[in-house]
Amino acid sequence: MKNQKRTPQSRREFEFVNSAIAFLESKEKFKHVSGYYEKIFSDFKLEAQVFFNKLNENSENEKDSVEFELQEDSIRPGKITINRVKRTSVIFDAEKLEKILSKEYRSKVIEKKYEISDMLGLINFLKSYKVDPKIFREFLMISKSVNVGELDKLEELGYIKVKDLRGCYEIKEGSEYFTVKVKEDGLSGGKDDDCK
Numbered sequence: 001m002k003n004q005k006r007t008p009q010s011r012r013e014f015e016f017v018n019s020a021i022a023f024l025e026s027k028e029k030f031k032h033v034s035g036y037y038e039k040i041f042s043d044f045k046l047e048a049q050v051f052f053n054k055l056n057e058n059s060e061n062e063k064d065s066v067e068f069e070l071q072e073d074s075i076r077p078g079k080i081t082i083n084r085v086k087r088t089s090v091i092f093d094a095e096k097l098e099k100i101l102s103k104e105y106r107s108k109v110i111e112k113k114y115e116i117s118d119m120l121g122l123i124n125f126l127k128s129y130k131v132d133p134k135i136f137r138e139f140l141m142i143s144k145s146v147n148v149g150e151l152d153k154l155e156e157l158g159y160i161k162v163k164d165l166r167g168c169y170e171i172k173e174g175s176e177y178f179t180v181k182v183k184e185d186g187l188s189g190g191k192d193d194d195c196k
Contacts, residue, residue, distance in 0.1 A: 048178045052084045070182075078184040087174035092151075094144035096168040105159060108150045115141040 008014045056062045064084040070077050098110045116122055122139045125131075154160045 045178065048082065048084065049176075076182055076184055078182060081179075081181045081183075083179045083181075084176055085179060086176045089172050089174060090148075090169050091172060092146040092148070092165075092169045094146050097146060097151075097165070098144065100164060100168060101160070105154055109147055109154065111145045111147050113143045113145070115143070117141050 008017050051066075052064070055066070064086070065081065067079055067081045070080055094110055098106055101109055116139055118139050122136075125135065125139070151160075155162060
Protein backbone atom coordinates (compact mmCIF):
# COMPACT_ATOMS: atom_id res chain seq x y z
CA MET A 1 0.00 0.00 0.00
CA LYS A 2 1.42 3.31 -1.08
CA ASN A 3 1.53 6.25 1.36
CA GLN A 4 -0.82 9.00 0.38
CA LYS A 5 0.15 12.63 0.76
CA ARG A 6 -2.40 14.45 2.82
CA THR A 7 -2.75 17.34 5.20
CA PRO A 8 -3.69 16.86 8.85
CA GLN A 9 -7.44 16.99 9.25
CA SER A 10 -8.25 16.44 12.90
CA ARG A 11 -6.88 18.01 16.08
CA ARG A 12 -5.22 14.72 16.93
CA GLU A 13 -3.42 14.59 13.55
CA PHE A 14 -2.21 18.21 14.04
CA GLU A 15 -0.85 17.32 17.51
CA PHE A 16 0.83 14.21 16.09
CA VAL A 17 2.48 16.18 13.25
CA ASN A 18 3.59 18.94 15.66
CA SER A 19 5.05 16.30 17.97
CA ALA A 20 6.99 14.80 15.04
CA ILE A 21 8.29 18.24 14.03
CA ALA A 22 9.34 19.01 17.63
CA PHE A 23 11.15 15.67 17.76
CA LEU A 24 12.95 16.37 14.47
CA GLU A 25 14.00 19.87 15.58
CA SER A 26 15.24 18.54 18.96
CA LYS A 27 17.18 15.80 17.20
CA GLU A 28 18.88 18.37 14.94
CA LYS A 29 19.69 20.62 17.95
CA PHE A 30 21.05 17.62 19.85
CA LYS A 31 23.35 16.70 16.94
CA HIS A 32 24.63 20.27 16.85
CA VAL A 33 25.16 20.50 20.63
CA SER A 34 26.66 17.00 20.74
CA GLY A 35 29.17 17.90 18.03
CA TYR A 36 30.04 21.11 19.86
CA TYR A 37 30.48 19.18 23.14
CA GLU A 38 32.77 16.62 21.48
CA LYS A 39 34.97 19.40 20.09
CA ILE A 40 35.13 21.24 23.44
CA PHE A 41 35.82 17.95 25.24
CA SER A 42 38.59 17.00 22.81
CA ASP A 43 40.19 20.46 23.06
CA PHE A 44 40.03 20.42 26.88
CA LYS A 45 41.55 16.94 27.13
CA LEU A 46 44.45 17.92 24.86
CA GLU A 47 44.95 21.19 26.73
CA ALA A 48 44.88 19.38 30.10
CA GLN A 49 47.45 16.82 28.95
CA VAL A 50 49.78 19.58 27.73
CA PHE A 51 49.23 21.60 30.94
CA PHE A 52 50.01 18.72 33.32
CA ASN A 53 52.99 17.58 31.21
CA LYS A 54 54.49 21.09 31.35
CA LEU A 55 53.63 21.43 35.06
CA ASN A 56 55.56 18.25 35.81
CA GLU A 57 58.37 18.78 33.29
CA ASN A 58 61.00 19.87 35.82
CA SER A 59 59.37 18.58 38.98
CA GLU A 60 60.56 15.64 41.06
CA ASN A 61 57.11 15.04 42.56
CA GLU A 62 54.46 14.63 39.92
CA LYS A 63 51.41 16.83 40.46
CA ASP A 64 48.05 15.47 39.38
CA SER A 65 45.83 18.20 40.80
CA VAL A 66 45.61 21.99 40.49
CA GLU A 67 43.25 24.47 42.07
CA PHE A 68 42.51 27.98 40.88
CA GLU A 69 40.63 30.78 42.59
CA LEU A 70 38.05 32.20 40.19
CA GLN A 71 37.43 35.95 40.20
CA GLU A 72 34.11 37.36 41.32
CA ASP A 73 33.47 38.74 37.85
CA SER A 74 33.92 35.32 36.22
CA ILE A 75 30.99 33.21 35.03
CA ARG A 76 31.27 31.00 38.14
CA PRO A 77 33.07 32.69 41.04
CA GLY A 78 34.67 30.28 43.47
CA LYS A 79 37.34 27.60 43.18
CA ILE A 80 37.96 25.19 40.33
CA THR A 81 39.93 22.00 40.86
CA ILE A 82 41.23 19.96 37.93
CA ASN A 83 42.58 16.48 38.60
CA ARG A 84 44.45 14.13 36.32
CA VAL A 85 43.61 10.53 37.12
CA LYS A 86 45.77 7.69 35.85
CA ARG A 87 44.42 4.21 36.24
CA THR A 88 46.92 1.48 36.97
CA SER A 89 46.54 -2.24 37.27
CA VAL A 90 48.77 -4.88 38.80
CA ILE A 91 49.22 -8.14 36.91
CA PHE A 92 50.67 -10.96 38.96
CA ASP A 93 52.78 -13.77 37.55
CA ALA A 94 51.24 -16.85 39.18
CA GLU A 95 54.25 -19.07 38.38
CA LYS A 96 56.77 -16.74 40.04
CA LEU A 97 54.48 -16.03 42.96
CA GLU A 98 53.95 -19.73 43.56
CA LYS A 99 57.72 -20.20 43.85
CA ILE A 100 58.19 -17.55 46.55
CA LEU A 101 55.16 -18.31 48.72
CA SER A 102 55.35 -20.86 51.50
CA LYS A 103 53.29 -24.02 51.06
CA GLU A 104 50.85 -22.80 53.72
CA TYR A 105 49.92 -19.67 51.76
CA ARG A 106 50.45 -20.98 48.24
CA SER A 107 47.19 -22.95 48.21
CA LYS A 108 45.23 -19.89 49.40
CA VAL A 109 46.71 -17.45 46.90
CA ILE A 110 47.31 -19.54 43.76
CA GLU A 111 44.13 -20.90 42.25
CA LYS A 112 44.58 -23.81 39.89
CA LYS A 113 42.16 -25.00 37.27
CA TYR A 114 42.65 -28.47 35.87
CA GLU A 115 41.33 -29.47 32.48
CA ILE A 116 41.50 -32.92 30.94
CA SER A 117 42.80 -32.57 27.42
CA ASP A 118 42.36 -36.24 26.39
CA MET A 119 39.49 -37.95 28.20
CA LEU A 120 39.62 -41.16 26.17
CA GLY A 121 43.35 -41.48 26.81
CA LEU A 122 42.78 -40.93 30.53
CA ILE A 123 40.06 -43.56 30.69
CA ASN A 124 42.21 -46.10 28.90
CA PHE A 125 45.12 -45.31 31.15
CA LEU A 126 43.12 -45.66 34.36
CA LYS A 127 41.73 -49.01 33.14
CA SER A 128 45.19 -50.41 33.19
CA TYR A 129 45.27 -49.80 37.05
CA LYS A 130 48.90 -48.88 37.03
CA VAL A 131 48.53 -45.20 37.85
CA ASP A 132 51.79 -43.30 37.46
CA PRO A 133 51.37 -39.60 38.45
CA LYS A 134 53.90 -38.42 35.87
CA ILE A 135 51.92 -40.01 33.09
CA PHE A 136 48.59 -38.88 34.57
CA ARG A 137 49.73 -35.22 34.52
CA GLU A 138 50.36 -35.41 30.78
CA PHE A 139 46.60 -35.62 30.31
CA LEU A 140 45.95 -32.44 32.30
CA MET A 141 46.17 -28.79 31.39
CA ILE A 142 46.67 -26.67 34.48
CA SER A 143 45.99 -22.94 34.46
CA LYS A 144 46.96 -20.81 37.44
CA SER A 145 45.62 -17.49 38.63
CA VAL A 146 46.21 -15.30 41.65
CA ASN A 147 43.53 -14.68 44.26
CA VAL A 148 44.36 -11.02 44.84
CA GLY A 149 41.92 -10.71 47.75
CA GLU A 150 43.65 -13.53 49.63
CA LEU A 151 47.06 -12.06 48.79
CA ASP A 152 45.93 -8.68 50.18
CA LYS A 153 44.73 -10.35 53.40
CA LEU A 154 48.09 -12.05 53.91
CA GLU A 155 49.86 -8.72 53.38
CA GLU A 156 47.51 -6.91 55.80
CA LEU A 157 48.08 -9.58 58.46
CA GLY A 158 51.85 -9.27 58.02
CA TYR A 159 52.46 -12.82 56.74
CA ILE A 160 54.03 -11.47 53.57
CA LYS A 161 55.52 -8.10 52.65
CA VAL A 162 55.21 -6.18 49.40
CA LYS A 163 59.00 -6.29 49.00
CA ASP A 164 58.78 -10.12 49.00
CA LEU A 165 56.64 -9.93 45.86
CA ARG A 166 59.20 -8.04 43.75
CA GLY A 167 59.54 -9.62 40.35
CA CYS A 168 56.17 -11.39 40.65
CA TYR A 169 54.03 -8.65 39.20
CA GLU A 170 53.89 -6.02 36.52
CA ILE A 171 52.25 -2.60 36.81
CA LYS A 172 50.43 -1.37 33.74
CA GLU A 173 49.25 2.19 33.35
CA GLY A 174 45.85 2.57 31.83
CA SER A 175 44.42 5.60 30.14
CA GLU A 176 44.19 8.89 31.94
CA TYR A 177 41.18 11.10 32.39
CA PHE A 178 40.47 14.42 34.05
CA THR A 179 37.94 15.55 36.63
CA VAL A 180 36.78 19.11 37.04
CA LYS A 181 35.14 20.32 40.23
CA VAL A 182 33.82 23.80 40.81
CA LYS A 183 33.03 24.97 44.31
CA GLU A 184 31.02 28.14 43.95
CA ASP A 185 31.33 30.84 46.57
CA GLY A 186 28.81 30.45 49.37
CA LEU A 187 28.04 26.81 48.54
CA SER A 188 29.34 23.92 50.61
CA GLY A 189 29.45 21.29 47.86
CA GLY A 190 30.70 21.32 44.35
CA LYS A 191 29.88 20.00 40.94
CA ASP A 192 32.01 17.17 39.57
CA ASP A 193 32.48 16.39 35.90
CA ASP A 194 34.61 13.52 34.65
CA CYS A 195 36.33 13.94 31.32
CA LYS A 196 37.23 10.48 30.08
